Amino acid sequence: MFKKDFLEEYSLFRNFRIEDVNTANVQLWHKTPINMKCHVCSSNQTFNMTNDFTDEGYDKFEINGADRVFDLKYLCQSCKSFKRRFFIYVDENIENIHKVGQYPEWEIKMDKNLAKTLHKHAKTFRKGLVCESQGYGIGAFAYYRRITEEIIDELLDSISDLIDLERKAEYEEALEKTKNTRVTQEKIKLVKDLIPSILKPNGMNPLGVLHSELSEGLHAETDEACLESANHIKSILIFLINQIISSRESAKGFTESMKSILAKKSTN
Ligand SMILES: [Zn+2]
Numbered sequence: 001m002f003k004k005d006f007l008e009e010y011s012l013f014r015n016f017r018i019e020d021v022n023t024a025n026v027q028l029w030h031k032t033p034i035n036m037k038c039h040v041c042s043s044n045q046t047f048n049m050t051n052d053f054t055d056e057g058y059d060k061f062e063i064n065g066a067d068r069v070f071d072l073k074y075l076c077q078s079c080k081s082f083k084r085r086f087f088i089y090v091d092e093n094i095e096n097i098h099k100v101g102q103y104p105e106w107e108i109k110m111d112k113n114l115a116k117t118l119h120k121h122a123k124t125f126r127k128g129l130v131c132e133s134q135g136y137g138i139g140a141f142a143y144y145r146r147i148t149e150e151i152i153d154e155l156l157d158s159i160s161d162l163i164d165l166e167r168k169a170e171y172e173e174a175l176e177k178t179k180n181t182r183v184t185q186e187k188i189k190l191v192k193d194l195i196p197s198i199l200k201p202n203g204m205n206p207l208g209v210l211h212s213e214l215s216e217g218l219h220a221e222t223d224e225a226c227l228e229s230a231n232h233i234k235s236i237l238i239f240l241i242n243q244i245i246s247s248r249e250s251a252k253g254f255t256e257s258m259k260s261i262l263a264k265k266s267t268n
Pocket of ligand 1: 077078079080082
């Protein structure tokens with residue numbers, strides 16, 4: 001019923017569409033174990049749900065889960081002392097759910113690598129995370145779009161280093177054209193079909209998605225719709241930045257090991 005990803009990752013008020021529910025009877029709902037940070041164990045641990053969907057505060061004989069808020073209590077299975085709690089609203093048709101509360105609160109965490117890479121834009125990124133944590137989708141979208149606009153030139157330049165020799169000229173040519181426009185979507189459009197497969201997980205093109213999110217997001221009016229777009233933009237930026245950093249590091253490692261091999265050979 002309440003999916004692992006939803007409980008672990010979703011911020012407040014971000015809509016989750018349930019696809020596999022075939023019953024409104026809460027007694028038949030499954031209690032999903034989750035894996036999250038335990039503040040006592042100071043590591044990620046499995047948490048199990050310790051109460052029932054029909055627990056205190058509700059009529060025990062009311063087994064229809066529609067249009068209700070559920071209080072889910074979770075306990076760390078390792079220390080048996082650290083608790084997590086989620087308040088979740090289930091809509092009238094048992095089709096959509098969202099969190100209305102969570103304790104400890106959804107973490108506004110920023111990856112060290114990311115903060116370092118974003119440098120002066122890290123503050124804006126954090127503001128996006130704060131908006132997201134409160135369900136302010138329009139705000140989160142605006143902050144993540146702003147970052148995208150500010151780093152897009154650097155980002156596209158960095159991608160150039162990851163392109164094979166055969167396609168490099170083509171990419172560089174497109175990259176030159178991106179300097180002629182100030183519109184982020186147009187820049188992305190020029191190069192999105194030329195990115196290397198290392199930047200395409202499962203064949204999905206993150207620049208293609210980024211392009212459509214930035215274009216469509218402008219017309220989305222609700223916090224709910226913007227929250228979804230904001231989350232996609234954030235995930236793509238994180239993915240691209242991490243991929244670029246790790247490719248650079250492995251290339252550097254490769255060059256260094258080649259150098260040491262060659263150095264050994266020359267002394268032999
Ligand atoms: Zn623990």
